[in-house]
Amino acid sequence: MKIAVVGTGYVGLVVGACLAETGNDVTCVDKDEAKVRLLRKARVPIYEPGLTELVGKNTAEGRLTFTTQLPKAIKGAQVVFIAVGTPQGEDGSADLQHVMAVAKQIGKAMDGYQVIVNKSTVPVGTAEKVRAVIRRETTHPFSVVSNPEFLKQGAAVDDFMKPDRVVIGAEDPRGAEMMVALYQPFTRTGAPIMVMDCASAELSKYAANALLATRISFMNEIANVCEVFGADVDRVRQAVGSDRRIGTSFLFPGVGYGGSCFPKDVKALVRFSADRQYDFKVLKAVEAVNESQKRVLVTKMQAHLGSLKGKTIAVWGLAFKPKTDDMREAPAIPIIQALIEKGAKVQVYDPEATKAAKLIFGTKVHYATKSYDALRGADALAIITEWHEFREPDFPRMRKLMKTPVIFDGRNIYQPQHMKAHGFTYHSIGR
């Protein structure tokens, strides 16, 4: 098929590259000229495992092209994906200005029947709004489809290539059939393609993210209660997770969830429910717990080190999760800001997110280019993102570099007894 994808961010670029990989002719559009210039040279501006290779290969084979010109991209396209950002608005709602602007442009440029796909995460009712905007601009027939994306940053290519399920919200069979055909190559192992109404599809995405956020906040509270009673959250997690009704994933306590999705999607679901007079009490608590969990590590540091003024704190991990360079809503941001406010000298290291961190902290922290360099003269190390390379470090070397061997592990990546044996004072979450 001939496909256009509008928005070449973490979602749009992956969608475009993966659809090209299965043989489609894909044009990706972005209004960011610098981004498009890079992508035309097959240079990928974000870090996402496997994506550079996929973009390089499909660009070389002529199946994947990039432009800033939306009308040119959608000319003759059978399917047009909208994959632009839906950031958090001031009142917590999803800001739809980019989606609506693109819908209008599509309507203006349409030259025949097309399936317009909402790939962005959008509140219930957005498919209706997109349809109305396009209808005002064109007399051509078209279908609007809701096709929320469930990929995870850090494993986005894999997730898109091998989805657990594909959700398609459609109001007419023509649009639904084209989407089913497009996704067939990705579901050969039996993953279901679920066709439903648009409202249910739109809500499915928020329900999934909100449930995952709820598990995280719930386990963070269990971890805090473990500390109160001297229980070990690892034991509790394993005991609970082995129940097949519950399962093992998303039960790890930490310093709170972040990223470009969970925080804004939880807020948006609370908000658009409230717009219809529904008070989503559980999710309000999930958010409140997450806010306080981001402060847990600094509280532990103060309890152990006393005043942080003049102390040197090393930080390993800045991205909101491993295998991404993304720092949107990363717990590292409020943690490091608190350390700076309390007068600490902060030395940070992240394998991929330093560029993003420089835009946030400027010259207020020292950026190490190697993990061990961040430790020089440190009174303590805080671990905020569980990158693989932090899991088996050279502990004697760390001890030599640090002024005092103290670790505050916000992701529970080490075993307390091992750390004791290595001569560290070790604080983690819920153990």
Ligand code: NAD
């Ligand atoms: P992003 O900010 O990385 O990318 C958005 C892109 O859209 C940017 O490159 C921007 O320049 C471009 N854009 C904005 N307005 C445009 C316009 N008028 N014309 C052309 N391009 C335009 O965002 P993202 O992380 O890829 O997220 C996109 C959507 O997908 C959001 O709704 C998000 O909630 C959803 N989503 C994200 C993830 C994720 O893991 N990041 C997962 C599932 C769903």
